Amino acid sequence: MTDRSRKARRAGVAATMAITLLGSTACGVILYPERKGQVDGRIDPAVAVLDGIGLLFFLVPGVIAFAVDFATGAIYLPGSANNTTLDLDESELVKLKNGELDAATIERKIEEKTGEKVSLADPALRTRKPDGQAWLPLNAVLDQTQFAALTGVRQQAAR
Incomplete structure (x- = not known):
């Protein structure tokens, strides 16, 4: 083998490894790490195309890229999700009378303040503690x- 063909082969192997590594770590998570934690919304066409390119060239890394982007929410455009999110940092204190602390009253108060219908028992509803990131x-x-007590929904204990 000539020196020139060795260099070309090494460059090809390095490029293949780099593309595989990039594809297997998911494009959306790399490009938009701030999107992690989104649960719904419109799919970002750029991220979907990049993941699709990975799928075209390398099947396994492309599938992994799609799976990771969907699982983390990085594939969704920011601000396009349904309004089922309560941000406790931007919350407003609403005083309730004794006996009014139930899901129906809280849902009604949220609808009055935001104009959006919310169900506290909705599994898609996400919130975070004021000091938390997730x-x-x-x-x-x-x-x-x-x-x-809040929603009237009982959860099964983890075994």
Whole structure:
């Protein structure tokens, strides 16, 4: 083998490895790490095309890229999700009278303030604690007793 063909072969192997590594780590997560945690919305065509290119050239890394982008939410355009998110940093204090602390009253108050219908028992609803970064389901922020008291929905204990 000549020196020139060795260099070309090494460059080809390096390029293949780089493309495989990039494809297997998912384009959306690399390009838009701030999108992690989104649960819904319109799909970003640029991320979908990049993931699709990975799928065209390398089947396994392309599938992994799509799976990671969907699982993390990085494939969704920001601000395009349904309004099922409560941001506790931007919350407004609403005082309720004794006996009014139930899901129906809270849902009605949210609708009055935002104009959006919200169900506290909706599994797509995400919130975060004021000091937290991750968006979590409401039942992950509240303990089982609080969640059941608020929504009337009982969760099965993990085994």
